[in-house]
Amino acid sequence: MVDRLANSEANSKRIGLVESCFGAAGQPLAIPGRVLIGEGVLTKLCRKKPKARQFFLFNDILVYGNIVIQKKKYNKQHIIPLEGVTIDTVPDDGELRNGWLIKTPTKSFAVYAATATEKSEWMNHIGKCVRELLQKSGKSPTGEHAAVWVPDSEATVCMRCKKVKFTPVSRRHHCRKCGYVVCGPCSEKKFLLPSQSSKPVRVCEHCYGMLSGSLGRQSESMSRSGANFNNTLSDDDDDDDSSD
The missing domain is CATH 3.30.40.10 (Zinc/RING finger domain, C3HC4 (zinc finger))
Structure with a gap:
Protein backbone atom coordinates (compact mmCIF):
# COMPACT_ATOMS: atom_id res chain seq x y z
CA MET A 1 0.00 0.00 0.00
CA VAL A 2 2.82 2.41 0.89
CA ASP A 3 4.56 1.76 -2.46
CA ARG A 4 1.30 2.44 -4.29
CA LEU A 5 0.80 5.76 -2.49
CA ALA A 6 4.41 6.93 -2.88
CA ASN A 7 3.88 8.47 -6.33
CA SER A 8 0.21 9.34 -5.98
CA GLU A 9 -1.11 12.87 -6.40
CA ALA A 10 -3.06 12.61 -3.13
CA ASN A 11 0.12 11.81 -1.17
CA SER A 12 2.01 14.68 -2.82
CA LYS A 13 -0.76 17.11 -1.89
CA ARG A 14 -0.83 15.93 1.73
CA ILE A 15 2.92 16.33 2.10
CA GLY A 16 2.73 19.73 0.42
CA LEU A 17 0.16 20.86 2.99
CA VAL A 18 2.42 19.77 5.84
CA GLU A 19 5.32 21.72 4.34
CA SER A 20 3.17 24.83 3.95
CA CYS A 21 2.04 24.63 7.60
CA PHE A 22 5.68 24.83 8.74
CA GLY A 23 6.42 27.65 6.32
CA ALA A 24 9.85 28.77 5.15
CA ALA A 25 11.47 27.86 8.48
CA GLY A 26 10.64 24.17 8.02
CA GLN A 27 12.72 21.73 6.00
CA PRO A 28 11.36 20.35 2.71
CA LEU A 29 9.64 17.00 3.26
CA ALA A 30 8.76 15.82 -0.25
CA ILE A 31 11.25 13.25 -1.55
CA PRO A 32 10.74 10.25 -3.86
CA GLY A 33 9.25 7.28 -2.06
CA ARG A 34 8.15 9.19 1.05
CA VAL A 35 4.56 8.63 2.17
CA LEU A 36 2.56 10.42 4.86
CA ILE A 37 1.09 7.62 6.98
CA GLY A 38 -0.84 9.64 9.53
CA GLU A 39 -0.96 12.70 11.76
CA GLY A 40 -2.39 13.92 15.03
CA VAL A 41 -1.92 15.85 18.25
CA LEU A 42 -0.01 14.12 21.02
CA THR A 43 0.97 15.39 24.46
CA LYS A 44 4.77 15.49 24.75
CA LEU A 45 6.25 15.33 28.23
CA CYS A 46 8.64 18.29 28.16
CA ARG A 47 11.05 19.42 30.84
CA LYS A 48 8.71 21.97 32.43
CA LYS A 49 5.31 20.38 31.81
CA PRO A 50 3.34 18.30 29.29
CA LYS A 51 2.66 20.21 26.06
CA ALA A 52 0.51 19.54 22.99
CA ARG A 53 2.53 18.93 19.83
CA GLN A 54 1.50 18.15 16.28
CA PHE A 55 3.02 14.89 14.99
CA PHE A 56 3.29 13.58 11.43
CA LEU A 57 4.28 9.98 10.75
CA PHE A 58 5.91 9.26 7.39
CA ASN A 59 7.20 5.87 6.25
CA ASP A 60 10.79 6.93 7.00
CA ILE A 61 10.65 9.87 9.44
CA LEU A 62 8.64 11.23 12.35
CA VAL A 63 8.06 14.99 12.30
CA TYR A 64 6.65 17.17 15.07
CA GLY A 65 6.32 20.82 15.93
CA ASN A 66 4.67 23.43 18.13
CA ILE A 67 1.06 24.26 17.35
CA VAL A 68 0.57 27.93 16.45
CA ILE A 69 -2.76 27.55 14.65
CA GLN A 70 -4.19 24.03 14.46
CA LYS A 71 -4.04 22.59 10.93
CA LYS A 72 -2.71 25.91 9.61
CA LYS A 73 0.59 26.86 11.21
CA TYR A 74 3.32 25.04 13.14
CA ASN A 75 6.85 26.03 14.12
CA LYS A 76 10.03 24.55 15.65
CA GLN A 77 10.03 21.60 13.29
CA HIS A 78 11.79 18.44 14.50
CA ILE A 79 12.61 15.54 12.15
CA ILE A 80 13.43 12.09 13.55
CA PRO A 81 14.72 9.32 11.21
CA LEU A 82 12.70 6.20 12.01
CA GLU A 83 15.62 3.82 11.46
CA GLY A 84 17.02 4.87 14.85
CA VAL A 85 13.72 4.79 16.74
CA THR A 86 12.69 2.34 19.45
CA ILE A 87 9.32 2.58 21.18
CA ASP A 88 8.29 1.28 24.62
CA THR A 89 4.96 1.55 26.38
CA VAL A 90 4.63 3.73 29.49
CA PRO A 91 2.38 2.68 32.40
CA ASP A 92 -0.54 5.01 33.15
CA ASP A 93 0.24 7.45 35.96
CA GLY A 94 -2.58 9.66 37.22
CA GLU A 95 -3.64 12.06 34.49
CA LEU A 96 -0.81 10.89 32.22
CA ARG A 97 -2.36 7.97 30.38
CA ASN A 98 -1.96 6.15 27.06
CA GLY A 99 1.72 6.95 26.76
CA TRP A 100 4.84 5.49 25.20
CA LEU A 101 8.51 6.35 24.82
CA ILE A 102 10.08 7.45 21.55
CA LYS A 103 13.78 6.65 21.97
CA THR A 104 16.54 7.71 19.57
CA PRO A 105 20.34 8.05 19.85
CA THR A 106 20.07 11.87 19.98
CA LYS A 107 16.88 12.47 21.97
CA SER A 108 14.29 10.40 23.84
CA PHE A 109 10.96 11.48 25.27
CA ALA A 110 7.47 10.34 26.29
CA VAL A 111 4.27 11.14 24.42
CA TYR A 112 0.63 10.54 25.37
CA ALA A 113 -2.42 9.96 23.19
CA ALA A 114 -6.00 10.92 24.02
CA THR A 115 -7.24 7.31 24.05
CA ALA A 116 -5.89 3.77 24.37
CA THR A 117 -7.01 3.05 20.79
CA GLU A 118 -5.08 6.03 19.46
CA LYS A 119 -1.99 4.93 21.39
CA SER A 120 -2.24 1.42 19.95
CA GLU A 121 -2.59 2.74 16.39
CA TRP A 122 0.38 5.09 16.72
CA MET A 123 2.62 2.40 18.21
CA ASN A 124 1.58 -0.20 15.63
CA HIS A 125 2.18 2.13 12.68
CA ILE A 126 5.54 3.41 14.02
CA GLY A 127 6.69 -0.14 14.77
CA LYS A 128 5.71 -1.35 11.31
CA CYS A 129 7.53 1.52 9.58
CA VAL A 130 10.70 0.90 11.61
CA ARG A 131 10.64 -2.85 10.87
CA GLU A 132 10.17 -2.29 7.13
CA LEU A 133 12.99 0.26 6.99
CA LEU A 134 15.41 -2.04 8.80
CA GLN A 135 14.39 -4.96 6.60
CA LYS A 136 15.06 -2.95 3.44
CA SER A 137 18.40 -1.60 4.65
CA GLY A 138 19.58 -4.82 6.28
CA LYS A 139 20.58 -2.86 9.38
CA SER A 140 20.14 -3.97 12.99
CA PRO A 141 17.98 -2.04 15.48
CA THR A 142 19.78 0.79 17.28
CA GLY A 143 21.22 -0.44 20.56
CA GLU A 144 21.95 2.88 22.29
CA HIS A 145 19.48 5.67 23.01
CA ALA A 146 19.61 9.05 24.69
CA ALA A 147 18.19 9.14 28.20
CA VAL A 148 14.64 10.30 28.78
CA TRP A 149 14.86 13.47 30.88
CA VAL A 150 13.14 13.39 34.26
CA PRO A 151 10.66 16.33 34.36
CA SER A 225 47.32 -2.07 19.49
CA GLY A 226 49.28 0.97 18.34
CA ALA A 227 46.26 3.19 17.66
CA ASN A 228 46.10 6.88 18.51
CA PHE A 229 43.22 8.17 20.59
CA ASN A 230 42.57 11.81 21.46
CA ASN A 231 39.76 13.21 23.58
CA THR A 232 39.46 16.94 24.06
CA LEU A 233 36.90 18.40 26.42
CA SER A 234 35.74 21.86 25.45
CA ASP A 235 35.49 24.64 28.00
CA ASP A 236 32.47 26.08 26.18
CA ASP A 237 29.29 26.14 28.24
CA ASP A 238 26.70 23.73 26.84
CA ASP A 239 24.02 24.16 29.48
CA ASP A 240 21.17 23.99 27.01
CA ASP A 241 18.45 23.05 29.49
CA SER A 242 15.64 24.15 27.19
CA SER A 243 11.99 23.88 28.15
CA ASP A 244 11.40 21.39 25.38
Whole structure:
Protein backbone atom coordinates (compact mmCIF):
# COMPACT_ATOMS: atom_id res chain seq x y z
CA MET A 1 0.00 0.00 0.00
CA VAL A 2 2.82 2.41 0.89
CA ASP A 3 4.56 1.76 -2.46
CA ARG A 4 1.30 2.44 -4.29
CA LEU A 5 0.80 5.76 -2.49
CA ALA A 6 4.41 6.93 -2.88
CA ASN A 7 3.88 8.47 -6.33
CA SER A 8 0.21 9.34 -5.98
CA GLU A 9 -1.11 12.87 -6.40
CA ALA A 10 -3.06 12.61 -3.13
CA ASN A 11 0.12 11.81 -1.17
CA SER A 12 2.01 14.68 -2.82
CA LYS A 13 -0.76 17.11 -1.89
CA ARG A 14 -0.83 15.93 1.73
CA ILE A 15 2.92 16.33 2.10
CA GLY A 16 2.73 19.73 0.42
CA LEU A 17 0.16 20.86 2.99
CA VAL A 18 2.42 19.77 5.84
CA GLU A 19 5.32 21.72 4.34
CA SER A 20 3.17 24.83 3.95
CA CYS A 21 2.04 24.63 7.60
CA PHE A 22 5.68 24.83 8.74
CA GLY A 23 6.42 27.65 6.32
CA ALA A 24 9.85 28.77 5.15
CA ALA A 25 11.47 27.86 8.48
CA GLY A 26 10.64 24.17 8.02
CA GLN A 27 12.72 21.73 6.00
CA PRO A 28 11.36 20.35 2.71
CA LEU A 29 9.64 17.00 3.26
CA ALA A 30 8.76 15.82 -0.25
CA ILE A 31 11.25 13.25 -1.55
CA PRO A 32 10.74 10.25 -3.86
CA GLY A 33 9.25 7.28 -2.06
CA ARG A 34 8.15 9.19 1.05
CA VAL A 35 4.56 8.63 2.17
CA LEU A 36 2.56 10.42 4.86
CA ILE A 37 1.09 7.62 6.98
CA GLY A 38 -0.84 9.64 9.53
CA GLU A 39 -0.96 12.70 11.76
CA GLY A 40 -2.39 13.92 15.03
CA VAL A 41 -1.92 15.85 18.25
CA LEU A 42 -0.01 14.12 21.02
CA THR A 43 0.97 15.39 24.46
CA LYS A 44 4.77 15.49 24.75
CA LEU A 45 6.25 15.33 28.23
CA CYS A 46 8.64 18.29 28.16
CA ARG A 47 11.05 19.42 30.84
CA LYS A 48 8.71 21.97 32.43
CA LYS A 49 5.31 20.38 31.81
CA PRO A 50 3.34 18.30 29.29
CA LYS A 51 2.66 20.21 26.06
CA ALA A 52 0.51 19.54 22.99
CA ARG A 53 2.53 18.93 19.83
CA GLN A 54 1.50 18.15 16.28
CA PHE A 55 3.02 14.89 14.99
CA PHE A 56 3.29 13.58 11.43
CA LEU A 57 4.28 9.98 10.75
CA PHE A 58 5.91 9.26 7.39
CA ASN A 59 7.20 5.87 6.25
CA ASP A 60 10.79 6.93 7.00
CA ILE A 61 10.65 9.87 9.44
CA LEU A 62 8.64 11.23 12.35
CA VAL A 63 8.06 14.99 12.30
CA TYR A 64 6.65 17.17 15.07
CA GLY A 65 6.32 20.82 15.93
CA ASN A 66 4.67 23.43 18.13
CA ILE A 67 1.06 24.26 17.35
CA VAL A 68 0.57 27.93 16.45
CA ILE A 69 -2.76 27.55 14.65
CA GLN A 70 -4.19 24.03 14.46
CA LYS A 71 -4.04 22.59 10.93
CA LYS A 72 -2.71 25.91 9.61
CA LYS A 73 0.59 26.86 11.21
CA TYR A 74 3.32 25.04 13.14
CA ASN A 75 6.85 26.03 14.12
CA LYS A 76 10.03 24.55 15.65
CA GLN A 77 10.03 21.60 13.29
CA HIS A 78 11.79 18.44 14.50
CA ILE A 79 12.61 15.54 12.15
CA ILE A 80 13.43 12.09 13.55
CA PRO A 81 14.72 9.32 11.21
CA LEU A 82 12.70 6.20 12.01
CA GLU A 83 15.62 3.82 11.46
CA GLY A 84 17.02 4.87 14.85
CA VAL A 85 13.72 4.79 16.74
CA THR A 86 12.69 2.34 19.45
CA ILE A 87 9.32 2.58 21.18
CA ASP A 88 8.29 1.28 24.62
CA THR A 89 4.96 1.55 26.38
CA VAL A 90 4.63 3.73 29.49
CA PRO A 91 2.38 2.68 32.40
CA ASP A 92 -0.54 5.01 33.15
CA ASP A 93 0.24 7.45 35.96
CA GLY A 94 -2.58 9.66 37.22
CA GLU A 95 -3.64 12.06 34.49
CA LEU A 96 -0.81 10.89 32.22
CA ARG A 97 -2.36 7.97 30.38
CA ASN A 98 -1.96 6.15 27.06
CA GLY A 99 1.72 6.95 26.76
CA TRP A 100 4.84 5.49 25.20
CA LEU A 101 8.51 6.35 24.82
CA ILE A 102 10.08 7.45 21.55
CA LYS A 103 13.78 6.65 21.97
CA THR A 104 16.54 7.71 19.57
CA PRO A 105 20.34 8.05 19.85
CA THR A 106 20.07 11.87 19.98
CA LYS A 107 16.88 12.47 21.97
CA SER A 108 14.29 10.40 23.84
CA PHE A 109 10.96 11.48 25.27
CA ALA A 110 7.47 10.34 26.29
CA VAL A 111 4.27 11.14 24.42
CA TYR A 112 0.63 10.54 25.37
CA ALA A 113 -2.42 9.96 23.19
CA ALA A 114 -6.00 10.92 24.02
CA THR A 115 -7.24 7.31 24.05
CA ALA A 116 -5.89 3.77 24.37
CA THR A 117 -7.01 3.05 20.79
CA GLU A 118 -5.08 6.03 19.46
CA LYS A 119 -1.99 4.93 21.39
CA SER A 120 -2.24 1.42 19.95
CA GLU A 121 -2.59 2.74 16.39
CA TRP A 122 0.38 5.09 16.72
CA MET A 123 2.62 2.40 18.21
CA ASN A 124 1.58 -0.20 15.63
CA HIS A 125 2.18 2.13 12.68
CA ILE A 126 5.54 3.41 14.02
CA GLY A 127 6.69 -0.14 14.77
CA LYS A 128 5.71 -1.35 11.31
CA CYS A 129 7.53 1.52 9.58
CA VAL A 130 10.70 0.90 11.61
CA ARG A 131 10.64 -2.85 10.87
CA GLU A 132 10.17 -2.29 7.13
CA LEU A 133 12.99 0.26 6.99
CA LEU A 134 15.41 -2.04 8.80
CA GLN A 135 14.39 -4.96 6.60
CA LYS A 136 15.06 -2.95 3.44
CA SER A 137 18.40 -1.60 4.65
CA GLY A 138 19.58 -4.82 6.28
CA LYS A 139 20.58 -2.86 9.38
CA SER A 140 20.14 -3.97 12.99
CA PRO A 141 17.98 -2.04 15.48
CA THR A 142 19.78 0.79 17.28
CA GLY A 143 21.22 -0.44 20.56
CA GLU A 144 21.95 2.88 22.29
CA HIS A 145 19.48 5.67 23.01
CA ALA A 146 19.61 9.05 24.69
CA ALA A 147 18.19 9.14 28.20
CA VAL A 148 14.64 10.30 28.78
CA TRP A 149 14.86 13.47 30.88
CA VAL A 150 13.14 13.39 34.26
CA PRO A 151 10.66 16.33 34.36
CA ASP A 152 11.61 19.21 36.66
CA SER A 153 8.43 18.73 38.70
CA GLU A 154 9.53 15.26 39.81
CA ALA A 155 12.64 16.51 41.59
CA THR A 156 12.59 19.03 44.46
CA VAL A 157 16.14 18.07 45.48
CA CYS A 158 19.18 16.89 43.52
CA MET A 159 18.70 13.27 42.43
CA ARG A 160 22.38 12.51 42.98
CA CYS A 161 23.54 14.11 46.24
CA LYS A 162 20.00 14.18 47.73
CA LYS A 163 21.01 17.32 49.62
CA VAL A 164 20.71 20.43 47.46
CA LYS A 165 17.17 21.78 47.33
CA PHE A 166 16.17 23.50 44.12
CA THR A 167 15.28 27.20 44.35
CA PRO A 168 15.23 30.13 41.89
CA VAL A 169 18.93 30.53 42.72
CA SER A 170 19.89 26.85 42.86
CA ARG A 171 18.89 25.80 39.35
CA ARG A 172 17.99 22.40 38.01
CA HIS A 173 20.21 20.81 35.39
CA HIS A 174 19.85 17.59 33.44
CA CYS A 175 22.55 14.98 32.97
CA ARG A 176 22.65 14.14 29.25
CA LYS A 177 23.68 10.57 29.98
CA CYS A 178 21.15 9.42 32.61
CA GLY A 179 18.50 12.14 32.36
CA TYR A 180 18.50 12.84 36.12
CA VAL A 181 17.70 16.29 37.52
CA VAL A 182 20.85 17.39 39.34
CA CYS A 183 22.31 20.45 41.03
CA GLY A 184 25.20 22.55 39.72
CA PRO A 185 27.94 21.03 41.94
CA CYS A 186 26.84 17.52 40.93
CA SER A 187 26.98 18.34 37.22
CA GLU A 188 30.09 20.45 36.72
CA LYS A 189 31.72 17.95 34.38
CA LYS A 190 31.20 17.63 30.63
CA PHE A 191 31.76 14.68 28.35
CA LEU A 192 31.63 14.15 24.61
CA LEU A 193 28.57 12.09 23.64
CA PRO A 194 28.90 12.01 19.82
CA SER A 195 25.36 10.78 19.22
CA GLN A 196 23.95 13.84 21.01
CA SER A 197 26.36 16.67 20.23
CA SER A 198 29.58 17.57 18.46
CA LYS A 199 30.93 19.14 21.65
CA PRO A 200 31.03 17.97 25.29
CA VAL A 201 27.73 18.16 27.15
CA ARG A 202 26.77 18.35 30.83
CA VAL A 203 26.84 15.06 32.73
CA CYS A 204 26.52 14.27 36.43
CA GLU A 205 29.48 13.16 38.56
CA HIS A 206 28.23 9.57 38.62
CA CYS A 207 27.97 9.25 34.84
CA TYR A 208 31.24 11.13 34.31
CA GLY A 209 33.01 8.57 36.46
CA MET A 210 31.57 5.67 34.47
CA LEU A 211 32.24 7.34 31.12
CA SER A 212 35.81 8.30 32.06
CA GLY A 213 36.53 4.79 33.27
CA SER A 214 35.19 3.31 30.06
CA LEU A 215 37.16 5.83 28.01
CA GLY A 216 40.32 5.04 29.92
CA ARG A 217 39.96 1.31 29.30
CA GLN A 218 39.28 1.91 25.61
CA SER A 219 42.26 4.23 25.30
CA GLU A 220 44.54 1.71 27.02
CA SER A 221 43.34 -1.05 24.74
CA MET A 222 43.88 1.05 21.62
CA SER A 223 47.30 2.13 22.85
CA ARG A 224 48.37 -1.51 23.11
CA SER A 225 47.32 -2.07 19.49
CA GLY A 226 49.28 0.97 18.34
CA ALA A 227 46.26 3.19 17.66
CA ASN A 228 46.10 6.88 18.51
CA PHE A 229 43.22 8.17 20.59
CA ASN A 230 42.57 11.81 21.46
CA ASN A 231 39.76 13.21 23.58
CA THR A 232 39.46 16.94 24.06
CA LEU A 233 36.90 18.40 26.42
CA SER A 234 35.74 21.86 25.45
CA ASP A 235 35.49 24.64 28.00
CA ASP A 236 32.47 26.08 26.18
CA ASP A 237 29.29 26.14 28.24
CA ASP A 238 26.70 23.73 26.84
CA ASP A 239 24.02 24.16 29.48
CA ASP A 240 21.17 23.99 27.01
CA ASP A 241 18.45 23.05 29.49
CA SER A 242 15.64 24.15 27.19
CA SER A 243 11.99 23.88 28.15
CA ASP A 244 11.40 21.39 25.38
